[in-house]
Amino acid sequence: MESNINSAEDLKRIRKIMEESSRFLSLSGLSGVFAGSFAIAGALVAYFLILNNGNIHYDEYFRSLSVKETVTLRWQLVSDALAVLILSGISAFFFSLRKAKREGKKFWTPVSKRLFINLLIPLATGGLFILILLFQNHVQLIVPGLLIFYGLALVNAGKFTFGEIFYLGLLEITTGLISSLLPSFGIWFWIFGFGILHIVYGIVMYRKYER
Amino acid sequence: MKDIISNINKVFESRVRLGIMSVLMVNDSYDFNSLKEALDVTDGNLASHLKALEERGLIIVNKQFIGRKPNTSYSVTDLGAKSFQQHLKALENLLRAN
Secondary structure, eight states, rough: OOHHHHHHHHHHHHHHHHHHHOOOOOOOOOHHHHHHHHHHHHHHHIIIITTTTTTSOOHHHHHEEEHHHHHHHHHHHHHHHHHHHHHHHHHHHHHHHHHHHHOOOSSHHHHHHHHHHHHHHHHHHHHHHHHHHTTTTTTGHHHHHHHHHHHHHHHGGGGGOOTTHHHHHHHHHHHHHHHHHHHGGGHHHHHIIIHHHHHHHHHHHHHHHOO | OHHHHHHSSGGOOSSHHHHHHHHHSSSSSSSSSHHHHTTTTHHHHHHHHHHHHTTTSSEEEEEEEETEEEEEEEOOOHHHHHHHHHHHHHHHHHHHOO
């Protein structure tokens, strides 16, 4: 009888160690909510401040201008997007660190390093590719490209954290592909893919694992 | 019943060794310090169990330098993976049999 209890306990412990040592589980749903909010704020800034209340219809208008004339506009949009990325990154780190600390877990482990690298490879590739698109005047492909590469990064990272990240990645890729068919609605797909999906995902994860 | 017991591997009858094998089964390799943190054991305790597993050919040790710091990491061997899987199966069967 005693060996029975022991083997049940052993199996439970083995499963726990296997999961904890191969997946980074300190990712917090709150960072999803924040990333989504930053993305929506960034879209509003782009729409109202940079694109002059939507009067600059960025894809068609851009393409009719020479590269030189739109350089300032491009850099403003790039800085806006970078600000969203950096703020989202900082909030992801902040909430994950907090969650790890609260649960008495290490933040910097072989798994979190692997997660980071696997996320970063498609993300950096996408980032560079999109900068090239921007300066080659393929403006209509920028939002689809961002969503698709970000989705691929999440799919890739899904093996090293919550499995839900994998499905969020698939949704981002789908959103990106659809948005490439509807080039004039880039800003709306940005709001949906980076804003709404993140917020919904964040709330779901928070309620499921952190309450 | 006799079959079940024969697959229970005496080598794994230790919490630390079960822990080491669990980590190494799901990771290509794991370094000493991270292993220590994951299992929450002391240096000496971990080292002696690692040694025991290594001597039986269940894990291999990779020693390398990262910059100037020595770094020791561990991986399971094919034999180790097979033995551990058998052991897990035996544990499960034992649970079911009772």
